[in-house]
Amino acid sequence: MRTIAFGSGAWPRLGRALVTAALLFTGGISAAPAAAQPASPPPAADPFYTYDQPLTTTAAGAILRSRPAPFAFADLSTPINSTQVLYRTTTQQNTPTSTVATVLSPLIPGPTRLLSYHTAYDALGSQCNPSYTLTGHADNRGAIAEQAVIAGYLAAGYTVVVPDYEGPDLEWTIGRQSGYAALDGIRAAEQILGLPASTPVAMTGYSGGSVPSEWAAELAPHYAPELALIGAAAGGLPVHLAHNLPYVSGSTDWAGVIPAVVVAYRRAYGIETPAFLSERGAQLVDAVETLCIGQFAAKYPGLTDAEMVRPPYNSLLDVPGAAAAVNDNIMGTAGTPTVPLLLAVGRSDPIGDGVMVTRDIEGLARQYCDRGVPVTYAQYDRRDHAVAFAAFQAQAAQFLADRFSGAPPTTNCVSVGPGNSLAPVPVPAG
Template sequence: MIPVPLSARSIRAIAVCATALLATTAAVSAAGTASAQSAAPPVVPLPSVDPFYTYDGSLEGHAPGAVLDTRTMPYGFHQLATPITSTQVLYRTTDQFDRPTTTVATILRPLVPGPAKLISYHMAYDALGSECDPSYTLTGNGAYSQAGTFEQGVITGYLAAGFTVVVPDYEGPDLEWTIGRQSAYAALDGVRAAETVLGLPASTPVGLAGYSGGSVPTQWGAEVAPSYAPELNVVGAAAGGLPVNLAHNLPYVSGSTHWAGVIPALIVSYQRAYDLDTSAFLSEYGQQIVDTVSSQCINAFASKYPGLTDGEMVRAPYTSLLDVPSVVESINDNIMGTAGTPRVPMLLAVGDVDGTGDSVMVTADVEGLAHEYCERGVAVTYAQYDRMSHSEAFLPFQAQAAQFFTDRFAGATPTSNCGVVGPGNDLAPTPVP
């Protein structure tokens, strides 16, 4: 257990995040008052019906990260325009089963010139419908999301600090949430595509960053980068609020007031990725909820089913999703720490509001992952924010990540606190029933 009190430096970094958010608000306010007609960003079609997102040619001749198309788009903010523009890139990537596929990333250039440095920022869009894709919401379209608003503040902060920021739609065209390797491939290939678009060498320093759902491409990206994208100069990865082993998260959120809605949403995602025959195990009520959430963003489903239990989702003879062999096999395929060993310093962070977790992520799972990496010789900083829920831990994590990347991009000697990281939970696969 490593409580992390907020130091003066952390408080200053939090202030930077807050200032960035205010700067974003000020920018869109200025854009909105300049002309009533320019207050709203141009309406763009949903990715599901936008032809830009579809590549009709063969992908077999294209290497991972190959640029297939680009376009200039606005950088908007909750239905308001800003003076900033972005470049969207359609590129070739790889799915969970090593098959070629495509996705889109948004490239944002720094607000001040300087040496090239790049952050692959992974938003926690936790989506089942294309209206949640960052490439869509970052244009200023889509429904309001408080989490998305704060993440745009963080992104703008990195832009103001001279970073190029790449924001991939890492869930892919089918919106497959929490699927590990393919999320990592999409993030790393987004970096490759961005470097091509911007004419940057592979030696350009890169940081991987993400919280909650965004921790998935971050952590998995650090694991698979040595084998999948060894030419990229990744200098560090900062992941907060990690779903390390969903077999442990599932009983934790079952019956929850605020997070039980993620249970049917995860079923949708795993059915898409692993072609699960959900008719073989879902109850009638479970199927009804799955159908309802199948095109929604997380803010529409996470807290909409207070008290929903894992057992209510299945029918006899099953009493839990963890009784279903195909579900357990799919979850086991996505346990963090199983795809490789990062070769870069890692920041791993999580809250602990109730002695078990941050209300959705299991604290000892993150500690167990940190301990495993430490055993493999990775320079890990493990941060535990006691008495903080998942949403409350977001700001201190961003503060610590900002300092972490300041050190990493400056070439400072990596530090770690492996000497005091406890063993945490056993992250072994769940036995298949």
């Protein structure tokens, strides 16, 4: 197993340059006040997001409508050319749907390097959508930090597309649907920009943003084979939620994700939650169903999985529909990527980074290595989930620059251990 430590002088040069560019970009690109930006309603109240015409004969990735939109921080406007596109994509159940992506063009002309950047918006409410927060409505440190990273890529000359990959119903952590939305967002970006299919494309995302990044890499060979993908970087991945559940159960900082995942699975799979939720579980599900992750992750310290259910259940994984849905979202089960991968995770305790299970990511890397995928596995020891974000962004910036420059793919598969088994959990009898 290869461990990569980021300390004094160890960050890749391009990663440092990207962070510096982001700071320069956000600190000095324009003196225009935020008040100059027109007010805009949140997506739930904005008819742009709603498409009520049949989509069964519409091609995946087709643009349904588009409009210009500001790329702005709370107190800073920018001259970046930004376009929102509503486009056709596909649900977890393989039915047509639509979602929105933000297409951002750099100020520096040059050969197009198209990057699909996936923010960790981890949302149950549409006010958290990146298409909304990127217009100047980011109101938490995580969203602002990711927007600064996006600004850094723009300052470095990348063209960036940022999809609302959770879809119109905010189905958080749902794998194939997130991957489809990412790939169709790339298709829509190429259409709106008039780019040829030969345009090199890469993907990146951390934490919640790792979900579309990893799943899209799996799905691309058969869902979007025409895209000229050259690599994908994913950090802090929820590889197998059946392993994350006992890890965060009782946690101080992350137990609030338990009722939030119940909301997402109810939306995506139609699970009848009254059949198994306890009275408290039902109250918590109702309380979080329109929130962003910063509002619920640490709100219920000490909450356990067992508290969410009523007898005869002792865990959400005792519920047949929930266990089957978890199995449907195990990474590595939808296909084999054909592009180089960076898979990264922190490790701050014997299990993981506080929310992600380190050996799950190592196990996924091992699976892909065994299938012949060129994988770089990075483990950031003594870094929890939040701290590992910076280490990942620095390494991802260099990884992506190497892919776009045509450098031969690297791999450390020879030193990647077996990791955890990623086998499905048993589904109880109904």
